[in-house]
Amino acid sequence: MNEPAANPHVPRPLLEARGISKSFPGVRALDDVQITVHPGRLNALLGENGAGKSTLMNILAGVFPPDAGEILLAGQPVRFKNPRAAQQAGIAIIFQELNLVPGLTIAENIFLGREPRTASGLLDAARMNREAAALLAEVELDADPRTPVGQLRVGAQQVVEIARALSLQARVIIMDEPTSAITRHEVAVLFRLIRQLKARGAGVIYITHKLDELKEIADDLTVFRDGRFIAARTFAGTSREEMVRLMVGRDLTDLFPKTSTPGTAERLRVQRLSLRHPGRPGDFLVRDVSFSVHAGEVLGLFGLMGAGRTELLQAIFGLHPRHATGEVWLDGRAVSPGSPRAAIAAGLALAPEDRQREGLVLSHSVAENATLACLAKICRYGLLQPAREQELVGGYVERLRIRTPTLRQAVRNLSGGNQQKVVLAKWLATEPRVLLLDEPTRGIDINAKKEIYTLVDELARAGLSVVMVSSELPEILAMSDRILVMATGGLTAEFGRGAATEEAIMQAALPAGKN
């Protein structure tokens, strides 16, 4: 499929990849794909989970070579032996799965492998920290460059990756889902930086599942499906419907299939729950939160990043025994505090936000991960029943469209979005009575999002209660029976279905200064 060049009036492409193919054992990740990046323009690479986007980015960044195909940089064929070679040629990448060394400081990570040296060849730490501080100022990250990266929240780590990519002064910058974990303010900063990069003639490849953010930054579009090139277009001439059709291969109607209505019985009651800050005495991550959820109810929990939503779910689930106070009741019975095991036994499940750190054992298979929390159901007389496992896990793989060659594939080898789906499968398989979902659709493609919404709706109809934390206002508005809003650790508003608007929710989510 050879489409005309995106724009005939632009100068020679900065970067062209043609005929690129790549296979992994059991998976043809890329099959004869192409992408072209022009100076001063941003090319948004779109496609479903597992379409091959990150694989192509890894090839362009020298992480591994393609099986076939060629890469031209400013018209010259190039072959990168390793990431350093790509970097030296002027290609910088912000990886989807963050790639920093947790034990090193921010400055050490930014300058890893190219640390400033004194005349006598020694590490010039003062200069390194000074230059890192200037970069942090540019990306507006309020942190000391000597802070170990492992102490930063995921979003801040993402900003450090952005600072590192900027410091390379690259001609081509690849961003693989850079906004998946950063705050609204950080997104605004990133978009300002992208405009600056374009103004100085750099080219950007930008991967995202958040189509709404493209209108601020995108010039061109490239779409892959199942490892194949589908189309190259200009952004301005392409409607949202068409983007979805190109990605999914068909029209996608009714993204939010809400049909459930809540019952009257109280299922979950959270009473005066507080969570002390582990490091700052007198400070609270969650303060005095009380609410209840009915059987079959979908409760949306909205807040800006840092509002305490994740911490609230974790405290309900018993993950902070030493710092939490308050009570959790399930069907009229107190859940013994401070123990996830007791929470699971009582019928609670928490699908966490940070899949790499909390959700998965990456070296284990899809089947092992998906059944980790529900072994009783697939074991008999202490022995694993493969047929049951196959039926249970196979069902979720199909339902959530998890793209994997077999159930035995190591989760590490799945694409980012498909890993997230395994986390969901794992907790759905426990058949809980209350499901706590923390950003369930982060990094998930639009088609699988619809599948997840449908599943949540079906589960709610069957009487399951759902508490869904999300930063995506449209999904909160469409899927919730009721919406609670949090800011700086406390509840600030409650809206019934239909009574909420985006403006009112945002208003309640903004921190009201110090209380």
Ligand SMILES: Nc1ncnc2c1ncn2[C@@H]1O[C@H](COP(=O)(O)OP(=O)(O)OP(=O)(O)O)[C@@H](O)[C@H]1O
């Ligand atoms: N190291 C690997 N070993 C085996 N299979 C792999 C490996 N890396 C990627 N794959 C497979 O290649 C395919 C493409 O994966 P890729 O990560 O490029 O998808 P993606 O488009 O970035 O998806 P997402 O939107 O979920 O991030 C997937 O089926 C994935 O499981």
Ligand SMILES: [Mg+2]
């Ligand atoms: Mg990816």
